[in-house]
Amino acid sequence: MTTTAQTSQPGRTASTTPTQRKPHPYLxxxxxxxxxVVYFxxxxxxxxxxxxxxxxxxFGGSNALWFAEDIDFVGNVVDLFSYDNGIYLRWLGNSxxxxFVGGVGATALAVLAGYGFAKYRFAGRRFSFAVLLGAVMVPPTALxxxxxxLFSQLGITNTMWAVILPTLLNPFGVYLMHVYSRDAVPDELIDAARVDGAGEFRAFLQVALPLLRPAMVTVLLLSxxxxxxxxxxxxxxxxxxxxxxxxVGIGQWQGIASANNAGGTSLWSIIIMGALISVIPLIIAFLSLQRYWRGGLSIGSLK
Amino acid sequence: MTTPIDEDAGAHAHDDAPRQTSVRARTRTHREPLRRQLTGWLFVAPFALVFLAFLVAPLLYALYLSLYRDALIGGRRFVLFDNYVKAFTDPSFIEGASFVIRFSLVLIPLQMVISLAIALMLDTLTNRFMRTSRLLIFLPYAIPAVIGALMWGFLYSRNFGPLTDVFGLIGQPAPDFLSRDLIFAGLLNIVVWQWAGYYMIILYAALQGIDPTLYEAARIDGASTMQIILRVKIPLIMPALVLILVFALIGTLQFFNEPQILRYLAAGTIGPDFTPNMYAYQQAFSLANFNYGSAISFALGAVVFVCVYIFMFVTRKRGSFLS
Structure with a gap:
């Protein structure tokens, strides 16, 4: 790969006039x-x-990478959404x-804490921040x-809260918001708001928050x-x-279908359709929010 | 895309990164009025509560549980480090741990070279094709690991996959990526496919943040394209490279989703103790062995933490991202 890059012209400056030189230097x-791209x-x-x-x-041994004679797209969608009293739709709703609740909650906490760490000097700040950075390195699955x-002793396993509450924890999000607040919100601007008589929280809401929007969208998307x-x-x-x-739902279906290989053949077509439909919402989110995350993802990796 | 960070980095008279807070910051702490200190704490408090409840408490509880053993006769009994001794002499745990370590050692360099190569290519030229490619290569990041593993499981499968047809064309038997010999490669491919695009976007954004006049200056000094890549571009994006390396390390050592999903398709190849996390899951949820499961979880968390910490310490001069 690097050899290819070597033969081509470097830098953005050269890219403006490639057609004038050779027909296709970058071909x-x-x-x-x-x-x-094909691989991906x-x-x-x-x-x-x-x-x-x-x-x-x-299973008929037809070409795996091309459509069969009879295309039964609609039939599979109907099967998927009617299987087991339409449980798939429920799973989509749960997801x-x-x-949404976990992501919005985690983002709100991260924005507040990141801003607090960046813009206030309080007792215990350095220690708390060091602990936060350590927490970035704790693998979430170990928890x-x-x-x-813990939850089973509180009797809240097997409820929605059991999934939502732990997802509120996003130390890396706090770190990103800290870096971004530090650099994107000038202290002078907050001081000016204070002089104008705004309270601390109002200064945050009306002055800082609009400036933090790109990082907020990124943290929200990541969460x-x-x-x-x-x-x-x-x-x-x-x-x-x-x-x-x-x-988890599709994982379970797949386990059932694999376990009874003969009887499970009808399940495979709804598993495949279920996999397809489950990836559509996030693809749409990424395509429509491109302009935010493209820049935001590099926060924290630039000096 | 540039972010405000690189636009006004350096324009800040005082940078208050924690490492640099020396005497000045400490004196400022005392000068800050108490009311404002309190406001600072109020901003941090909601996260701090979640942090204590869902990170500190589970970790301490896991540590506590891991020091005990539940027996049918005699109940809960304090055993100190017996569970850890058991884990580190348990062939299942040792093999799982050695698998994820071997996997990281192959995966991480491979993934970094691929994502860096793609980022460098995309950085050379901007047109519609390049922009579309960037987006399409990034797309697998939006796919749940479960679904990604399932998709590749289908592609590898004898029943549904195209490999038999493709290799049939050249008269060769198809490789079975779900077999014992090739599962390593099969999983490697899935993880690279899933994450290379995400890392590429981070590196690409960092490359775009470099001032292009540096390239011209290097070129005037007689640098070749390769030299510009090695001496200008890569050193300048070092913080981004460190960032993705840390992500990859944390992600790989806690490997769970992909092998858990492929377990059904690759029956006999992937056992319930294939990775430490799968083993902990089996101990806790199939065998109700919560003390031992906690010990494995805690040991795994500690190993990851120490590995990453050592790595950060070693690379700190290169411009680590957490500074």
């Missing part, structure tokens, strides 16, 4: 990139193609609740089993993705399948 690199898209393509097949199309045991994609935590916490998020 080898673009071809390589096209191959990579193959699983999506497989799922789209195979979600249109019925059981005989799936949305977990992702799942102890949290489960929502983390809770939408979460698997270990809900798998441990929930035993009632009407509370499952879509990840």
């Amino acid at each position: 080898p690199m673009q071809v390589l990139l096209a191959f990579l 898209l193959i699983p999506f393509w497989w799922v789209i193609v195979n979600s249109s097949k019925n059981a005989s199309g799936l 949305a609740v977990y992702a 799942v089993i102890p949290t489960f045991i 929502v993705v983390a809770s939408w994609n979460n698997y270990f935590l809900p798998l441990a916490m929930l035993s009632d399948n009407t509370l499952y998020p879509v990840t």
Whole structure:
């Protein structure tokens, strides 16, 4: 890969006049990139193609990467949403609740704390911040089993709260908001608001918050993705399948279908369709919020 | 995309990163009026509560539980480090731990080289094709690990996958990535596919933040493209590289979702003790062995913490991200 980069022209300055030199100085690199894009898209393509097949199309030994004779896309969607009294729709709804409540809550806490760390000097601040940085390095899954045991003693396992409450914890989000608040909100601006008679909280809401918007969207998106994609935590916490998020639900279907390989053939087509539909909401979110996260994701990695 | 950070970094007369708070910050703490200190605490308080309840409390509780053993006869009994001794002499835990460590050692360099190479390519040229590629390569990040593993599981599968057809064309038997010999490669591919795009976006954003006049200056000094990459671009994005390395390390050592999902498809290859996290899950939820499960969780958390901490300490001069 690097050899390809070597033959091409470097830097943004050269990119303005590539057509004037040779026909396509960047062609080898673009071809390589096209191959990579194909690789990254193959699983999506497989799922789209195979979600249109019925059981005989799936197992009939037809081409795995192309559509079967009879496309049964609608039939599979109907099967998916009617299976087990439409439990799939419920799972989607649960995922949305977990992702939304957990994501918004985690973001709100991160914005407040990040701003507090960046703009106030209080006793114990340095120590608390050091502890926070240490917490970034604690793997979240190491907390799942102890949290489960704690929750079971409080009697709140197998409830929505058992999934939502632990997702409120996002130390990395606090770190990002701290870095961003420190650099994007000038102290002079807050001081000016104070001189004008605004209280501390009003200065935060009306002066600082609008400036923090790009970082907020990024932290929100990261938190929502983390809770939408979460698997270990809900798998441990929930035993009632009407509370499952879509990840745990599909995982369970897949276990059932694999266990009885012969009888489970009809389940495979709804699993594939379920996988396809479950990825659509986040893809839409990412495509529509591009302009925010593209810049925001680099917070904390720039000096 | 540039962020306000690089636009006005350095424009700040006083940078109050915790490491640099020396005498000046300490004297400022005392000068700050008490009421304002209290406001600072109020901003941090809601997160602090969540932090205590869902991080500190579970960790302490896990530590407590891990020092006891529940027996049918005699009830709960204090055993000090017996559970840890058991874990570190338990072949299941040792093999799981050695698997995730070997996996990290292969995965992390591979993933970093791939995401860096793509980021460097995307940084060279901007047109519609490059912009679209960037987005499409990033897309797997939005896919739940469970679904990603499921999709690749299908692609690897003898029943549904295209590998038999593809290798049939050249008259070769298809490799079985769910078999004992190739599961390492199979999982490697899934994780690279899932995360390379995310890391690429972080690196790409960092590359875009570099002042292009540096490249011209280097070129005037006679630097080749390769030299510009190695001597200008990579050193300048070092904080971003450290950031993704830490993410990758934390993520890989707690490996759970992908092998857990492929377990069904790769029956016999992936056991319930394939990774330490799967083993802890099995101990706690299949065998109701909560003390031992807690000990494994705590040991795993401690190992990850120490590994990352040592890494950060070693790389601190290179511009670590947490500073």
